[in-house]
Amino acid sequence: MKKKVHRKVGNLIRIGISAGLIIWLFSRFDLRGVITYLQDLPISIWAVACLMILSAQVLSSIRWWTLSNTFSFSGRWPTYLGFYFVGMFFNLFLPTGIGGDLFKVHFLSREEGRRFLAAFTVVGDRLFGLIAMLLMGTAAVRIWPDLLPELFADFLSLSSLIILAALVGLPLLQRAIKGVWPGVSRHLADLLLLWQRPKRLLWVLGLSFCLQTLGMGAVALLGAGIGIHLPLPFYFATLPLIGLITLVPVSFNGIGVREGAFVYFFGLKGIEAEPALGLGLLFFSVQVVLSLLGGVAYAAGLHRHSIVNKCLK
Numbered sequence: 001m002k003k004k005v006h007r008k009v010g011n012l013i014r015i016g017i018s019a020g021l022i023i024w025l026f027s028r029f030d031l032r033g034v035i036t037y038l039q040d041l042p043i044s045i046w047a048v049a050c051l052m053i054l055s056a057q058v059l060s061s062i063r064w065w066t067l068s069n070t071f072s073f074s075g076r077w078p079t080y081l082g083f084y085f086v087g088m089f090f091n092l093f094l095p096t097g098i099g100g101d102l103f104k105v106h107f108l109s110r111e112e113g114r115r116f117l118a119a120f121t122v123v124g125d126r127l128f129g130l131i132a133m134l135l136m137g138t139a140a141v142r143i144w145p146d147l148l149p150e151l152f153a154d155f156l157s158l159s160s161l162i163i164l165a166a167l168v169g170l171p172l173l174q175r176a177i178k179g180v181w182p183g184v185s186r187h188l189a190d191l192l193l194l195w196q197r198p199k200r201l202l203w204v205l206g207l208s209f210c211l212q213t214l215g216m217g218a219v220a221l222l223g224a225g226i227g228i229h230l231p232l233p234f235y236f237a238t239l240p241l242i243g244l245i246t247l248v249p250v251s252f253n254g255i256g257v258r259e260g261a262f263v264y265f266f267g268l269k270g271i272e273a274e275p276a277l278g279l280g281l282l283f284f285s286v287q288v289v290l291s292l293l294g295g296v297a298y299a300a301g302l303h304r305h306s307i308v309n310k311c312l313k
Helices: 002-028 031-040 043-070 077-093 099-109 115-143 150-176 182-196 198-225 232-247 257-267 273-299 307-312
Strands: none
Touching: 031 273, 043 077, 043 115, 043 182, 043 198, 043 273, 077 099, 077 273, 099 115, 115 150, 115 198, 115 232, 150 182, 150 232, 182 198, 198 232, 198 273, 232 257, 257 273
16 A cells, blocks of 8 residues: 555656656746747658657567567567557556556566566667667767767766676676576576577667667757757767666656756757757657557557467467
8 A cells, every 4th residue: 555655656746847847948948939940840851750760669679579589488570569569658658657668578478477587578678779879879979079078978988888898798797606606697597598699689789779770860850850950970979868867767757857858968069948949849749649559559459469379370
């Protein structure tokens, strides 16, 4: 009972923080100016951006399906695609921002069990996306060193070094602790099954780079559509940071935090607050529309499909 009360209170606090941030942003800057930028965007550019991010989400569903099949979860890709879009819907419209991920874990494990490995495929899907974003951001700030202040560039570089060390070092760590902590080593070996299939690991990483390029390219397209003239590498450098900030669970699915981060980072390059805020809202509008597709998938009952039956047909 106490947990439910704490959860409700936490959700109300996050909703309040998001509402407060949005009100603050709109009161601080020229709302009419923001609306003008939104109105000036050609609908064709917005539609192309939607298609680009939709394509990125489809690639992400393929990545999740690949990870799941690697850990011996059965089923065909179309079933996972339906699960993925239903998860997108609940990720956006539940207060926690990870509610859809919990649903995906349930869809995957309800027939075959192995909830821990099911959760790992969902978390892994997110992690590989984050890994690709950070590596691309690091490449951008090292090739074009004037994109961001040194503090942010160093953060991206340090994050990438940690990522590369983990990719190389985890198998070595598993072997090193095999005789000391056999139980931990055994669980780690289960999780490192992907490392035993290097071609599949490269395939997952390749998908991650492709879908992140599509997603960040879509935001850059929206920015150009409302008159923000910044080089594409700037988006590759800043969007990983904005994504990390949005993940901090202090607001309702990042609402308000995301838009504030756009205003801050684009302000570093002399972009006025109104177009930067407008870009953040445009990006969120695309996410909302695509998440509503997940609502359609849920209404159509795609979440009830069986991965076992689909595999056997």
